[in-house]
Amino acid sequence: MSNTEKKRIVDDILELLIQLTDDGVEAPVTNRESVPKPVEMLTIKECTEVIQGLSEHTVRQLVAQEKIKSVRTGEGKRGKILVNKADLVAYFQK
Numbered sequence: 001m002s003n004t005e006k007k008r009i010v011d012d013i014l015e016l017l018i019q020l021t022d023d024g025v026e027a028p029v030t031n032r033e034s035v036p037k038p039v040e041m042l043t044i045k046e047c048t049e050v051i052q053g054l055s056e057h058t059v060r061q062l063v064a065q066e067k068i069k070s071v072r073t074g075e076g077k078r079g080k081i082l083v084n085k086a087d088l089v090a091y092f093q094k
């Protein structure tokens with residue numbers, strides 16, 4: 001569990017305790033850090049499902065030309081290529 005998750009849990013517990021002990025006086029609202037959205041990664045095949053008309057070959061070419069960000073999991077030819085969904089969509093919205 002990361003420190004950010006621990007801090008968020010502690011903040012939630014603190015807010016609950018304040019609500020339980022509330023005596024009619026409004027408690028100050030704590031500023032909660034904005035929680036970053038999780039990164040969604042897609043396989044080559046999933047990329048073709050997100051962008052209609054896109055072929056697997058084209059996605060592989062974009063990855064090879066480093067036009068879209070990707071990560072290779074595993075080693076060698078058997079490793080999967082994962083593409084960031086937000087980067088893929090942003091590339092085609094240019």
